Amino acid sequence: MKDIVKFLTTVLYYVEKKNYPLAVAFKRAYLHNKPRKIESNLLYEYSKRMLLSYYALPQSKRSFKVRYWLENKESIEIKFPNWMEEKLSTLLDINALKRKLSERWMWARVNILKTDIDKIYRELESQNIEFEADKNFYYMIKIKKSPVRLSSLSIVKDCKLVIHDKASSLVVEALKPEIGEKLVDLSSAPGIKASLYMMLTENRAETFLADVDFKRLSREYNLLKRCGVDLRKIHIIYQDSTKNSVIKSDKILLDAPCSSSGMINNDPSILLKLSDNEKIKKFAKLQKSLLNESLKIRANKLVYAVCSLFPEEGERVIEDYYDIAEMPFSNYQSGYSLYKVGKRSNRTFPHIDSTEGFFISVLNLTKL
Ligand SMILES: C[S@@+](CC[C@H](N)C(=O)[O-])C[C@H]1O[C@@H](n2cnc3c(N)ncnc32)[C@H](O)[C@@H]1O
Helix, strand or coil, X not given: CHHHHHHHHHHHHHHHHHCCCHHHHHHHHHHHHCCCCCCHHHHHHHHHHXXXXXXXXXXXXHHHHHHHHHHHCCCCXXXXXXXXXXXXXXXXXXXXHHHHHCCCCEEEEECCCCCCHHHHHHHHHHCCCEEEECCCCCCEXXXXXXXXXXXXXXXXXXXXXXXXXXXXXXXXXHCCCCCCCEEEECCCCCCHHHHHHHHHCCCCCEEEXXXXXXXXXXXXXXXXXXXXXXXXXXXXXXXXXXXXXXXXXXXXXXXXXXXCHHHCCCCHXXXXXXXXXXXXXXXXXXXXXXXXHHCCCECXXXXXXXXXXXXXXXXXXXXXXXXXXXXXXXXXXXXXXXXXXXXXXXXXXXXXXXXXXXXXXXXXXXXX
16 A cells, blocks of 8 residues: 555656656656556556546645545546536536546557558457457557557557557548648647558658657657658658748648647546646637648648647637538537537547547638
8 A cells, every 4th residue: 555655646746746648657656666566557547547536636745645545536536627627517518528537448550551450450369458440440449458558569569559549540531631642730740640641541642740849750750660651751840830831732730739638538647737727728829820820821621630628729719710611520529519610520529439539620721
């Protein structure tokens, strides 16, 4: 018990004080304070659930918060900051969302640039991993239970199986990737969607991949290389995309920087950064500025996406473009009905789709 308290207190320290995402906080804590007699999967689950209940913990020192959580872990509620509870209650079934957050699931993509589906299925079976093939996208797999950490598998290290949410695939599929075309991705790092786009075009498209963060761009380059992407088809652009340098393309992807509130199922440390709604206002301003700038590019189609549950980052950003907005998928929820443009966009939710919460809309630029 003492070991576990020490471990969880260290995780909380890294999240509260260093702003690390859960996965990084966990890894660091595990390196220095690995508790004996408890399996790492369960320890990760504890860390995740403690963060999901962070706003229900007493205002006290960290070790006390941890003890309180451990003593009450069967009954303690999942709680968001008050402003977020109020806002989300008017938009979605917040209790259903919270119930889903306590479940564990994961998505992964078979990278057919490097392997084939049967080989991956056989490998997962040999590791006693419970999974099911996705019914929408032949290359996506839902991992239901795994006795091993997926990141330790050689197929993951070799990028034959890429761990990413199904909602990211929806964003790329909304582009309707086609061989021979050009794509500019204005906020592209760390390159998950760019690598899927290249996979779907069999390495036969050309991509212009921009980002403002140099370190993230180099991670992107390495990921693309490890994923078997043809690097001759890739142009890395280090830029602030509110002052974009690309003039022309066939398609544009704006997977904009956002609050990441749609990702709390994977990383509940995000909740700690959402103690008030100032961040949302800041992101909404940046998203509008990125969108206005991207509309200066001569292209046929733009996909706007954010991993956010808040309309300020989704519907409100594209509402001025209602006339050219199109709903990408008829088999997914539409955007929030409080907004006119809601019916010309999609939203995915953890409790409905078992995915991250994304907002996705297509702007048909030929109608501009
Ligand atoms: C949601 S992430 C993109 C994820 C990426 N599309 C993928 O699938 O891996 C948002 C990215 O926007 C970048 N970003 C933030 N502000 C930017 C700006 N002004 N110009 C360009 N990129 C920006 C961040 O560095 C971050 O990498």
